[in-house]
Amino acid sequence: MRFMPICAITLLAASTCMTSTHTVAAESQLVANICDYVKANDKNRLRKKLKENRVKLRNIYAGVSCEGNSLLRMAMLSKSDKVGSFIAKRLSSKELSKAEADGQTLLAWAQANGHAGSATFTVIKEKTGS
16 A cells, blocks of 8 residues: 555656756756857857747846856957857846956956957947946
């Protein structure tokens, strides 16, 4: 009599563990793909990957880090202006004005690191009204 409930609980626990592992792996693969497309300045593939996964940039931007940098910083470091401009246009001015992990805003960081001449910087500046 007790065999069936124990089997059901064991099966439920095992399926939960397998599902969460699969989800984490899928999320890390998505982040890796996004970072690769940002570095390669491949706006079309980035858009396609986001659409396939039904993800909006404004919902994941704060949680995605490429080599310790935000997506926009990585775009500026990689001279990926098409992708950087695309990302900046999808984010709110509040998100673009927010200080990042090191305490600097995107504009302050870009000026301090020699990226003030990039198209991505220009879009961020226009959106924030700075």
